[in-house]
Amino acid sequence: MQWAFLGTAGSSFHRVTQTQQPGLLWPGWSTESIAEKATTTGVAWRLTGVTGPGEFALYQIGAFGDVDVLFNTRDGITSADGFEIPKVTHAHGTWAFSAEGNYCLSFERSTTLASGKGVKDSFGIAVAVGAADVTRVDPRDCQGTDEPAPLALTAATPRISGTAQVGRKLTAKPGSWKPAQVTLKYQWLRNGKKIAKATKSGYTLTATDKGAKITVTVTGSKSGYTTVAKTSAKTAKVKAGRLTATPTPRISGTAKVGKKLTAKTATWRPAKVKVTYQWYRNGKRIAKATKPTYTLTRADKGRKVTVKAKGAKPGYTTVTKTSKATAKVR
Structure with a gap:
């Protein structure tokens, strides 16, 4: 069953293996030329499109024979068709194609610089499988037609800390969001309706909040990922505030x-x-x-x-x- 991603039993495919073979191209990937301190993460590599006569898959076989599928078009291009290349890494995998002919593989690679700025670029690879003539395809025009599905963020449900009383400050605890470098935005709500200008992680309750229940929505976004919004549980009804200094005349x-x-x-x-x-x-x-x-x-x-x-x-x-x-x- 671990080979089902390549097709049904008995079907054939063309491949360049993970292990180097004399006289054959040995394609792989590397982040060795990037200074280790130049980025905060490795390089995210995504398959964004494919054109060609068949299906394409890229996979690796581990030391104990386990198979790690990195890209696979047989089930469409989805959020699963992406992985992160760690820093200072040189690796290879098996490139498999279900039919002979010319293929255009389109990819996107991205990372976060040490400054915190996210950068990305797109590129294409022309592949001639079998007896196909690769010169019939200009790599500069090699862009796949399938639209990539955005990756999914791992999002936590926020919680609110603090006392639900006029004059007191509530704080949104967003929890853990993955991968790293997710941008979080906040919106506080009173009985389910947005509170104007209440867009920070903290919110001080006002007279208008008295008797209402408060929630906060945290929205996470990152390039190449689906934006996700999570809303906290409601607070108790906001109680009247307490004057902090009441001097006797x-x-x-x-x-x-x-x-x-x-x-x-x-x-x-x-x-x-x-x-x-x-x-x-x-x-x-x-x-x-x-x-x-x-x-x-x-x-x-x-x-x-x-x-x-x-x-x-x-x-x-x-x-x-x-x-x-x-x-x-x-």
């Missing part, structure tokens, strides 16, 4: 009728917390006393005054803090 001024009291408060955080005030006389709300300052009246005499500071921010839980009471107003 203090009252400055003299507790005497006609004097002005001032509510002093440190900075509330995060930024842009709206702070409002309400003054109280013996624990009861004073009408229209909603500014940071309050001028004591005769109604306050003999009573103690307090002030409440309320911090509010969209998407966050509102917090109210109450000052200590003044002495009895004189």
